[in-house]
Amino acid sequence: MTDLSDxxxxxxxxxxxxxxxxxxxxxxVGHMLYLSGVIGNIPGTKELASGGVTSETKQTMENIxxxxxxxxxxxxxxxxxxVILADIKEWNAVNEVYVTYFSKDRLPARTAFEASxxxxxxxxxxxxxxxx
Numbered sequence: 001m002t003d004l005s006d007x008x009x010x011x012x013x014x015x016x017x018x019x020x021x022x023x024x025x026x027x028x029v030g031h032m033l034y035l036s037g038v039i040g041n042i043p044g045t046k047e048l049a050s051g052g053v054t055s056e057t058k059q060t061m062e063n064i065x066x067x068x069x070x071x072x073x074x075x076x077x078x079x080x081x082x083v084i085l086a087d088i089k090e091w092n093a094v095n096e097v098y099v100t101y102f103s104k105d106r107l108p109a110r111t112a113f114e115a116s117x118x119x120x121x122x123x124x125x126x127x128x129x130x131x132x
Contacts, residue, residue, distance in 0.1 A: 002007070005126045011071055015044045026071055033073050033130045039122040046120055053090045053123040057097040060126055065101070073130040075101055080129040087094045087124065088114035094124055 010024040027034045037069070038050045040056030049059035068074055083098070085091060091112060102108065108128070118125050 003127040009130070012071060018044060019046060025067055028071060028132060031132050033068065033071055033132050035064060035067055035128050035130070037119075037125045037127045038067065039119060039125045041120065041122075042102040048120060048122055053087075053093050054097055056123045057094045060099060060124055061097065061101045062064075064126060064128060068128075068130055071132065073132045076103070076106060076126050077131045078102070080109045081111075082127045083110065084115050084118060084127075085112065085119050086115065088112075090123060 009028040011026045011028060012024045013096055016025045023036050025036060027036075038060055040059035040063070041047060042049060042059070043063065049055040064078075065075055068078070081093060082099075085094065094112075099107070115125075
């Protein structure tokens, strides 16, 4: 069996390191980038964007976009997104914002589900996989 440990990079920016979180911002394995769960917090803080699920979703997508670009990828290179909602009834509101970040012919594969509670009482959390 081949040891791939040298091919795995655990990535964190000063923005997330300052928050002292117990996980990396992303992990790169070869040409794949795996983002940890992203919420709609104001960058560099644990404060959520105000205005409810629509504002949090927009901030979540902006955070994802910034992280992807930081590590050499983009929203156009996202192949899979997992959406976790505090209330599945907010799916339509989340989806209205989500689809504006992708071209209609390049929508990533997606899974969504409801969780009983998200970190910092967020309304939405997303994780994604992208090509670098």
